[in-house]
Amino acid sequence: MTDSSLKNDVFLRALLREPVPYTPIWMMRQAGRYLPEYRETRAQAGSFLALAQNPELACEVTLQPLRRFPLDAAILFSDILTIPHAMGLGLDFVAGEGPQFASPLRSEEAVAALAVPDMALLQYVFDAVSVIRRELDGQVPLIGFAGSPWTLACYMVEGQGTQDYRQIKSMLYRRPDLLHRILDINARATIQYLNEQVRAGAQALMIFDSWGGVLAHHHFQAFSLDYTGRVVSGLMREHEGRRIPVIVFTKGGMPWLEAIAACGADAIGLDWTTSLSEARRRTGDRVALQGNLDPMALFGDEASIRREARHVLDDFGAPQGGGHVFNLGHGISRFTPPEAVEILVDEVHSHSRRASA
């Protein structure tokens, strides 16, 4: 089921709940600003967007963390907002302010004009996947990714990051029909986008529902999970004779864990507020779990980093049967000392090997 040409397929095996010799680890945003070499390449590219749009440089930053740390997976360097950018919303990354859209969706006309973009506009992403896959040369599997339809819609309607989600929730409460149209288009675009990533060489897929957790309890299913589930069911799950595992990560998704686990994904990402043992119980071990160290634990001293890592591992339990991929509960902070990551990876590998012995 897994790929014999891969030198390290522990990550894929863990996702498929097959036996593993240790718990694999990768980190959300592992190719990022906490690495001096990343900051150098980004300066060379001129901007975040120029970096993401240059397949060679995107490949370079994707590989940087793997040169430092024995991580068990690579993840495409890109951004979830490439799709709305291709839809013509005009993405820009403003220094210190994060992503902004020049033309957020605020009118019935703007929503009516929205359409699934031509995937040719996203060729730079698929090219980056191909280049990275080639350069990885089977060292570890490559993860492709996209945002969930709801999370994309948050950015598309708000136009930027938000504390209160007032614009999109005003639309949800006043004009749910407009929001459903956006979500439908996002879902269809995301299916095409992720399947193209698989064709270009992605060996696993991750869907980031970063803002699903801000919805009222009774709205999560209709406005977030239903569309994530539609994406999952539209994905190619086999390619080149291999299973392509899909991970769904909903930050703050704890209230809906059972439902998320039933959406068709192979694995569920968890943030640090959830206990892995409780999540195993609630999901009945029907999916693999990915997570869930508090990213701020990397600001501890060596002893506490090792202790917190062991806590996560032990909370899940022995790794032999697979089913656990170690990760942070959210993206790594730009202020993280790289040495902390070295300690973390070492502890995850060595402690889980001991637990498997």
Added chain:
Amino acid sequence: MTDSSLKNDVFLRALLREPVPYTPIWMMRQAGRYLPEYRETRAQAGSFLALAQNPELACEVTLQPLRRFPLDAAILFSDILTIPHAMGLGLDFVAGEGPQFASPLRSEEAVAALAVPDMALLQYVFDAVSVIRRELDGQVPLIGFAGSPWTLACYMVEGQGTQDYRQIKSMLYRRPDLLHRILDINARATIQYLNEQVRAGAQALMIFDSWGGVLAHHHFQAFSLDYTGRVVSGLMREHEGRRIPVIVFTKGGMPWLEAIAACGADAIGLDWTTSLSEARRRTGDRVALQGNLDPMALFGDEASIRREARHVLDDFGAPQGGGHVFNLGHGISRFTPPEAVEILVDEVHSHSRRASA
């Protein structure tokens, strides 16, 4: 058990799970910037802090929402950061940036120098409680409040609002002894502070653990709930022959609901990501529940505001036996149209009266 001199004690009865004719409602931050008359009084005071420190003006803004809407409780106009301000940390409210401390706790020396402040420094708060209680003249009960020891510590160590809680979590992971010292002092100060509010006339108490939900699953008990529980057990629970109910609100507290419900409080506040029926089941109806409309639902049209309000009420179930206080799941947004609140209060009262009939 409840106060016969109170013209409306439905709120207190609901908290004590006694029979009520309808579901009472109040709103977190109901005395606030969404009201033009509040903005006028605040301008008159000159600053947020000047307003909070002037008992007459604090009374005026406390009463403003009650003149507009038939709310079932008043809440002291103040801020949770009065305690650290009295500790000498130098509170300031910077326009558009929220609260900031001139001297955040960043060194072992600063933590060693911290002490429970003289309550005389907080006399303006107790004076405000007395004035409000007198002016309310039994119309509705008056709620006093404080921040949880953990939530206060977040502000005291970060020095301001934060997205990642990096400073306080660095302390948690590196020097938990320092953090425990801060939490211990905060807990002791908060007990004195809330008991003084009761002596001055507060008829119910609320503890805001606004940031408890950012802790890793296995740290919540030790760094947040244990100290909240210590505060609860140190409170006067009877005054002038009446029971003083205590409400604990942990934003994002869903993962620890059972433990929070066992902390000794009469009621638990819930944000909008939790289902009230599920919360009832998980807490075994041992506490009253307060919440939990998405504050953004007030940006809907009239039909959707009424529908969302009914959803919350029906999710809890029939109100006759008490146990439910309607509230938002977080503070009301400054952008909320006051007319939306009028619709909400009307729907909560009329729908729950019908359900009780």
